[in-house]
Amino acid sequence: MARDVWVLDDDSSIRWVLERAFTGAGWTPVMFADPHAFLDALKNAESAPDLVLTDVRMPGIDGMEILKELRSTWAQLPVVVMTAHSDLASAVNAFKGGAFEYLPKPFDLDDVIAVAQRAVKSRTQDAPSNKVQPSQTGIIGESPAMQEVFRAIGRLSRSSVTVLLTGATGTGKELVARALHQHSPRSDKPFVALNMAAIPSELIESELFGHEKGAFTGALQRRDGRFQQANGGTLFLDEIGDMPLAVQTRLLRALAEGQFYPVGSHQLATVDVRVIAATHIDLRKAIAEGHFREDLYHRLNVIHVRLPSLTERRSDIPALTEHFLQQASVDLQMPAKRLTKAALAALEQAEWPGNVRQLENLCRWITVMASGDWVDVDELPELTTSEPQTDDWQQGLYAYLRREIRADAQDIFTQVQDEVERLAIEVALQETGGHRQRAAEILGWGRNTLTRKIQRLTDKNVAK
Numbered sequence: 054m055a056r057d058v059w060v061l062d063d064d065s066s067i068r069w070v071l072e073r074a075f076t077g078a079g080w081t082p083v084m085f086a087d088p089h090a091f092l093d094a095l096k097n098a099e100s101a102p103d104l105v106l107t108d109v110r111m112p113g114i115d116g117m118e119i120l121k122e123l124r125s126t127w128a129q130l131p132v133v134v135m136t137a138h139s140d141l142a143s144a145v146n147a148f149k150g151g152a153f154e155y156l157p158k159p160f161d162l163d164d165v166i167a168v169a170q171r172a173v174k175s176r177t178q179d180a181p182s183n184k185v186q187p188s189q190t191g192i193i194g195e196s197p198a199m200q201e202v203f204r205a206i207g208r209l210s211r212s213s214v215t216v217l218l219t220g221a222t223g224t225g226k227e228l229v230a231r232a233l234h235q236h237s238p239r240s241d242k243p244f245v246a247l248n249m250a251a252i253p254s255e256l257i258e259s260e261l262f263g264h265e266k267g268a269f270t271g272a273l274q275r276r277d278g279r280f281q282q283a284n285g286g287t288l289f290l291d292e293i294g295d296m297p298l299a300v301q302t303r304l305l306r307a308l309a310e311g312q313f314y315p316v317g318s319h320q321l322a323t324v325d326v327r328v329i330a331a332t333h334i335d336l337r338k339a340i341a342e343g344h345f346r347e348d349l350y351h352r353l354n355v356i357h358v359r360l361p362s363l364t365e366r367r368s369d370i371p372a373l374t375e376h377f378l379q380q381a382s383v384d385l386q387m388p389a390k391r392l393t394k395a396a397l398a399a400l401e402q403a404e405w406p407g408n409v410r411q412l413e414n415l416c417r418w419i420t421v422m423a424s425g426d427w428v429d430v431d432e433l434p435e436l437t438t439s440e441p442q443t444d445d446w447q448q449g450l451y452a453y454l455r456r457e458i459r460a461d462a463q464d465i466f467t468q469v470q471d472e473v474e475r476l477a478i479e480v481a482l483q484e485t486g487g488h489r490q491r492a493a494e495i496l497g498w499g500r501n502t503l504t505r506k507i508q509r510l511t512d513k514n515v516a517k
C-alpha cells in the first residue's frame with residue numbers, strides 16, 4: 054500500500070532527491086518548498102498523511118513553530134526532522150511527547166527511507182505516549198523531576214543521538230545510560246561502559262581505541278578497545294570530565310569521522326557507536342579553566358539530560374528505601390528490615406551528598422547492622438540533616454575517595470586526614486590574620502597542639 058509523505062524543505066535539490074527516493078520506494082510524496090503553504094495544507098487537509106519529513110531551519114519561519122503546529126493538529130502523526138546536530142535538542146523539545154525521528158544532515162538516501170519506514174511502523178505499534186514507564190527501566194522515581202527523565206528516555210527511544218548526562222555522584226547516570234540503550238534501536242547490541250576516573254590516565258587512550266601488540270610496555274597482545282567492543286551498540290563514557298586533553302582530541306576526531314587508529318596501529322578502525330557521556334562536574338567551568346575542549350563539549354551535548362539530586366526528589370525516598378532494603382535482604386540473605394515512621398522521616402530529611410548510591414549503601418548497612426526487624430531512628434547511623442549546603446565539599450570528597458580506591462591507592466585515610474588538617478589550619482590562620490591563639494581556639498585545640506601540628510605538616514612537606 055502506497056504511503057503518503059509530506060516533505061517540507063526550502064532547498065530544491067534536497068526536494069528533488071527526496072521526491073525521487075520516496076517514489077522509488079513506493080511512497081506518494083507531496084513536496085513543499087514554502088513553510089506557509091505547508092501550514093495552510095496542514096490546516097485544510099481532511100486527513101493526515103502517513104508521515105511528515107521536514108527541515109527545521111528555513112528562512113522566514115521558526116521551524117519549531119512548524120513542529121508545534123504539527124503536534125497540535127495531528128498529535129500522533131510521525132514526524133522526521135532533518136537537522137544538523139546543533140538544532141536537535143530544541144527540535145526534540147518542540148516535539149515533546151510525539152512520535153519523532155531525526156535525520157542528521159547531511160544524510161544518506163537509504164537512511165531516509167529506513168527512518169521513514171521505522172517512523173511509520175513505530176506509530177502502528179506505539180502506545181499513545183512515548184514516556185517510558187519506570188517499571189520498564191528498573192529506575193525508581195515518581196517525583197516530577199524523575200518523570201522528566203523518563204519522558205526524555207521515551208523521546209529519545211527511537212534515536213541513536215549522542216546524550217550528555219549530568220548530575221551529582223550517585224544520582225543514577227549509569228542506570229539512565231543503560232535505560233537509554235535498552236530503549237534504543239541498538240538494544241540487541243552491546244552496552245559498554247568506561248569510567249575515566251577509574252583508570253590511570255595514561256591507559257585511557259588504549260582502553261578506548263585498543264592497541265597493537267607492542268604498542269607500549271606491557272602491551273603483550275593486540276587488544277580491541279571499548280569503541281570496537283561497542284560496535285553497533287552504545288559506549289558509555291562516565292566521568293568524561295576526567296579525560297585527558299590529548300585523548301579528548303582523539304575522541305573528538307573519532308566521533309566526527311567514525312574512524313580512528315588504535316594505539317600503535319596504522320590501520321584505520323571503522324565503528325558505528327552511539328556515545329552517551331556523563332559527568333558530575335560542570336563542564337562549562339572545565340572549559341573555562343582549559344581542562345575540557347569546547348568543541349568536544351558541543352559534540353557530546355547534543356541532548357542534555359540532567360539527573361536531579363536525591364534532595365530534589367525527597368518524595369522518592371520511601372520507595373527507594375523499600376526497594377533497596379528488599380534488594381539488600383536478597384543479596385545478603387538476611388531478613389528484610391522495616392523502618393519505623395520516624396526513621397523513614399529522618400531519611401527523608403537527610404542531606405544525601407552521595408545521593409541514591411548513599412541511600413543504597415545505608416540500606417545495606419541497616420540490613421546487616423540493625424538488631425531487630427523494625428529499625429528506629431536511634432539505630433540509624435548519623436545522618437546530616439542540616440539545610441542544604443551551599444558548598445559541595447562532601448561530594449568532592451566522596452568522588453575523590455572513590456577515584457582513589459578504584460585506582461588502588463593505599464593509605465588514603467591518612468592522606469585525607471592530613472589534607473583536612475592542613476586546610477583547616479590554613480584557613481583558620483588566614484581568617485585570624487595569623488593569630489595562632491585565636492586560630493587554635495577556633496579549631497578547638499590548645500595552642501601547643503596547633504604549633505605541633507603545624508610543625509608536623511611542615512616536616513612532612515619538607516620530607517616530600
Ligand SMILES: Nc1ncnc2c1ncn2[C@@H]1O[C@H](COP(=O)(O)OP(=O)(O)OP(=O)(O)O)[C@@H](O)[C@H]1O
Nearest residue numbers: 192193194221222223224225226227228333409410
Ligand atoms: N532512580 C533509581 N532507582 C533505583 N536505583 C537507583 C536509582 N538511581 C540510582 N540507583 C542506584 O544507585 C546506584 C548509583 O547509581 P549510578 O551508578 O547509576 O550513579 P552515577 O550517577 O552513575 O554515579 P557516579 O557519577 O558516581 O558514577 C546504583 O546502584 C543504581 O542502581
